[in-house]
Amino acid sequence: MTISxxxxxxxxxxxxxxxxxxxxxxxxxxxxxxxxxxxSEQQAEMEGTDPEEEGKWLLNMAHSMRNNSAMxxxxxxxxxxxxxxxAHLHELLLASKVDAAYKSAFEAAQPFLKDxxxxxxxxxxxxxxxxxxxxxxxxxxxxKEKISAETEAAMVGLRNWANALAKGHxxxxxxx
Numbered sequence: 229m230t231i232s233x234x235x236x237x238x239x240x241x242x243x244x245x246x247x248x249x250x251x252x253x254x255x256x257x258x259x260x261x262x263x264x265x266x267x268s269e270q271q272a273e274m275e276g277t278d279p280e281e282e283g284k285w286l287l288n289m290a291h292s293m294r295n296n297s298a299m300x301x302x303x304x305x306x307x308x309x310x311x312x313x314x315a316h317l318h319e320l321l322l323a324s325k326v327d328a329a330y331k332s333a334f335e336a337a338q339p340f341l342k343d344x345x346x347x348x349x350x351x352x353x354x355x356x357x358x359x360x361x362x363x364x365x366x367x368x369x370x371x372k373e374k375i376s377a378e379t380e381a382a383m384v385g386l387r388n389w390a391n392a393l394a395k396g397h398x399x400x401x402x403x404x
Contacts, residue, residue: 230285231275240314240397241359241390247289247307248363251298254290259299264290314355314393321396333392340382355393361386 232250235243257263268283275282292304303311321330337358344357352360365383368375398404 230277230281231271232285234277237402239391239394240310241362241394244307244310244314244359245363245366247304247310248359249366250286250289251293251304251307254286254293255300259290259294261287261290311353311356311359314397315353317397317400318353318355318393320400321393327396330392330396333389337385337389340385343382358386358390358393362390 232243232246235246253267254264257267264286265283268286269279271277272279272282289304289306292306293299293302296302296305296308298304318334321327322334324330334354338354340361341354341357344361345351348357348360362383365375365379365386
């Protein structure tokens, strides 16, 4: 099982964030298969997964990014399809009378989503805004850049909603 497959089964939003990170890695490697393969082998060794499967997955992502003209920006079909799937799931969960916790988590995140939308160059579905916001926050943390208290507070709301969405995904797709 690859890292991506495990993440997809455990927490779908973490899977999306992982894919976004891998897209950035592919771009940093300038789509060079040797660099991508080497990184996959190192990652597999650290994670205890199959290096060949990891390499195949990441090279497929690179191929998908090329096919989608996402060499500099944009996303692989893996990310696009997952975001679309999550957008549909989001609408389903909002319409459901059964999952009040999901609706509450989303409503608590809405002020932060509006802030993200105001800063964005284009309009996006709330699920995509969620992924963009969380990924931007993660990149800042990885770079060890200072993050304002206001941004940290916003991320709590977004993370709570992401967790509720992931829980809904597990329930709908895996019966958990």
